[in-house]
Amino acid sequence: MLKLGVPSKGRLMEKTFEWFGERGVGLRRTGTDREYAGAVDGVGDVGLVLLSAGEIPRELAAGRIHLGVTGTDLVHEKIALWPSKIASLAELGFGHADLIIAVPKCWIDVDTLDDLDAAAAAFRAEHGFRLRIATKYHRLVHGYLRKHGVADYQLVDSQGATEGTVANLTAEAIADITSSGATLEANHLKILQGDLILASQATLFGSRTAPWGDVERGALAALGAEMDMDLSDCIR
Amino acid sequence: MPSAEQREAARLFQVMQQGGAQAVDAPVLLPSETLLDLYGEDLRARAYVTNDPEQGEMMMRPDFTVPVVQMHMNDGADPARYTYQGQVFRKQDPGALRAREYWQVGLELFDRENPAASEADVYCTVRAALGDLPFTVETGDMGVLLAAVQGLDTSARRCAALTRHVWRPDRFQTLFDRFCGRGDDQVQRTELAELAAEDVPARIQAAGPQIGLRSSAEIAGRVAVLAEDANVAPIPAQQAQMLEDLFNLRDTSVAALARLRQIAQDLPTISPALDRMEARLDALSDAGIDVAQLSFDAGYGRHAMEYYDGFVFGFYAKDRPELPPLSTGGRYDALTRVLGQGREIPAVGAVIRPGVVTLIRGEA
Numbered sequence A: 001m002l003k004l005g006v007p008s009k010g011r012l013m014e015k016t017f018e019w020f021g022e023r024g025v026g027l028r029r030t031g032t033d034r035e036y037a038g039a040v041d042g043v044g045d046v047g048l049v050l051l052s053a054g055e056i057p058r059e060l061a062a063g064r065i066h067l068g069v070t071g072t073d074l075v076h077e078k079i080a081l082w083p084s085k086i087a088s089l090a091e092l093g094f095g096h097a098d099l100i101i102a103v104p105k106c107w108i109d110v111d112t113l114d115d116l117d118a119a120a121a122a123f124r125a126e127h128g129f130r131l132r133i134a135t136k137y138h139r140l141v142h143g144y145l146r147k148h149g150v151a152d153y154q155l156v157d158s159q160g161a162t163e164g165t166v167a168n169l170t171a172e173a174i175a176d177i178t179s180s181g182a183t184l185e186a187n188h189l190k191i192l193q194g195d196l197i198l199a200s201q202a203t204l205f206g207s208r209t210a211p212w213g214d215v216e217r218g219a220l221a222a223l224g225a226e227m228d229m230d231l232s233d234c235i236r
Numbered sequence B: 001m002p003s004a005e006q007r008e009a010a011r012l013f014q015v016m017q018q019g020g021a022q023a024v025d026a027p028v029l030l031p032s033e034t035l036l037d038l039y040g041e042d043l044r045a046r047a048y049v050t051n052d053p054e055q056g057e058m059m060m061r062p063d064f065t066v067p068v069v070q071m072h073m074n075d076g077a078d079p080a081r082y083t084y085q086g087q088v089f090r091k092q093d094p095g096a097l098r099a100r101e102y103w104q105v106g107l108e109l110f111d112r113e114n115p116a117a118s119e120a121d122v123y124c125t126v127r128a129a130l131g132d133l134p135f136t137v138e139t140g141d142m143g144v145l146l147a148a149v150q151g152l153d154t155s156a157r158r159c160a161a162l163t164r165h166v167w168r169p170d171r172f173q174t175l176f177d178r179f180c181g182r183g184d185d186q187v188q189r190t191e192l193a194e195l196a197a198e199d200v201p202a203r204i205q206a207a208g209p210q211i212g213l214r215s216s217a218e219i220a221g222r223v224a225v226l227a228e229d230a231n232v233a234p235i236p237a238q239q240a241q242m243l244e245d246l247f248n249l250r251d252t253s254v255a256a257l258a259r260l261r262q263i264a265q266d267l268p269t270i271s272p273a274l275d276r277m278e279a280r281l282d283a284l285s286d287a288g289i290d291v292a293q294l295s296f297d298a299g300y301g302r303h304a305m306e307y308y309d310g311f312v313f314g315f316y317a318k319d320r321p322e323l324p325p326l327s328t329g330g331r332y333d334a335l336t337r338v339l340g341q342g343r344e345i346p347a348v349g350a351v352i353r354p355g356v357v358t359l360i361r362g363e364a
Helices: A010-022 A056-062 A072-078 A113-127 A138-147 A182-186 A214-227 B004-018 B032-039 B041-046 B065-075 B115-130 B142-150 B156-164 B169-179 B197-207 B216-230 B237-247 B253-264 B268-286 B333-339 B354-361
Strands: A002-007 A026-030 A037-041 A046-051 A067-071 A086-091 A097-104 A131-135 A153-157 A173-178 A189-191 A198-200 A202-207 B029-031 B049-052 B056-060 B080-089 B101-110 B135-141 B250-252 B295-297 B311-317 B327-331 B347-352
Touching (some): A002 A010, A010 A026, A010 A202, A037 A046, A046 A056, A056 A067, A056 A072, A056 A086, A056 A202, A067 A072, A072 A086, A072 A138, A072 A198, A097 A113, A097 A138, A113 A131, A113 B156, A113 B216, A131 A138, A138 A153, A138 B041, A182 A189, B004 B080, B004 B115, B004 B354, B029 B032, B032 B041, B032 B065, B032 B333, B065 B080, B065 B333, B065 B347, B115 B268, B115 B311, B115 B327, B142 B237, B142 B268, B142 B327, B156 B169, B156 B216, B197 B216, B237 B253, B250 B253, B253 B268, B311 B354, B333 B347
Parallel strands (some): A002 A046, A002 A067, A131 A153, A131 A173, B135 B295
Antiparallel strands (some): A067 A202, A086 A202, A097 A173, A097 A189, A097 A198, B029 B056, B049 B056, B101 B347, B311 B327, B327 B347
16 A cells, blocks of 8 residues: 555645645545544555654655655755655645744844854854754754854754744744745844745655555556656655 | 773773873763853754753763863863763764764863973874874964964954854855955945944834844944944955965975964964964974974864864874874863853863774774
8 A cells, every 4th residue: 555644734734635636636534524534536555644744754754654745844854865765756836935044123234144143243242142043943054054154153942933932032033934924024023135045845755765565656656647747756 | 891992992091091191081961051152053963962851951972072171170180181081972974984972082181381392292192192003194273373364454353253264164265255355245235334323223223123132232233343344444465365375384394384484474473373383393393203294284173173272183094084083182272261261271182083093903
């Protein structure tokens, strides 16, 4: 049985179901609306697994599911050397989110990474500790700031409501995903200029480490034929 | 049964103690805060971080130097000579073949009297402990680089900005090019720089509500810095060239010193650092090291740990570039200043990796 992991709730789940539906593959939840069970119509030997979007990268990397839909950001953040374990098969065109760094709007002197670096040096001298950047994307943000030679900062963990950390005095800046920028705006934050840390969207991934037996390969081919897509990258 | 690496660690540890060093130890679990504040995120990314319900974030010992210096600054005798042995733990890049836990044997010397003699002492002790292993040596002097930056004809702020990034060569180069007026990334902040000082608070207020710890005074302070910086003349081209020559200087130690003395005629701030270098070469020579053959790379140390601020050295396995260094060490006076909370003591130290020693000997 080929296992397809999709997000278990919310807009991401609905849009995923829609995306597959438009391509002739019916995904649906079964049982009561609180029960995490699902089914696939239209293609045989494919089982639907409803999972938290945040756990799909790990399940793909471990080979416990064959295919999975989740955000690029989560795969890049959570899985070291991800291309060796996971193949990106198709971008789904929704769930767009950019990983950015934002600072208070009142920081009229800070518009670029360069400014942030200089402000961090002054901040540390003034306050005696490193400028705090709240994020849940530690790996991506550290890699990005390291590449750009920013110093005198520290990452503080924030698993939610990250935009509020500045007003709550637990961080001076944030690094988070944003789609419309509305939440940043509402929290009096502005995005630093320059390239994004990552442009993310919902993506169909395939596991390179899952057991691909004849049944699963057949199901993958059937799924690809039904959707008119080449999904074979993960079994190459 | 102890591994070859452990046996070699024990041997080196004993050699250090026979040389008069006092054996010290450090816990495996260290509170993150001090380490993070000193090393920053690069270390957090390399260290194994865990959580204690009571003590908060802890790191598995990535290094002995900081806990040993801390211990010394709290209640150490003066002068002091310490040695330690134990495992350190570092995450490696995925797929890298380097060890994630390995043994270190270290030597740390705290002495106010004769810095050159201490440096030669640590260097020679390591060299003797490595015996007849096939190795190559690299040396450098961060003190010369730091003094050279201080001597540039530019504002104190620009000197400080360059000094801060000496250990990040790419970033240093970007800043340096900009300060020389040849950067293609000239940040255009004219509008902000031309803002009259009395208008700045209103501008900050208009930009958005004051949130966070960074006060409007701090923001205004940096606007003033930008305004001031806009009027700083570029570093003269000839001096820029001189600094680059200095940073790229590679030669034997004696020849390098002679060349640096020439540079010092136009960049006199480096002279005290050169006097220290000369005294060190004399001390090394007295200890039997052939300094006419000892390699010197001025830029050596720029990629190393940020706490080395003077003499730096490394021993490398000959013809085995894939191996980590056998030993690295150097002077780190600034670290004792940071950890000593007002007190400081000149310090020089080194670590040896017994695992690499045994690899070269073919025992592991």
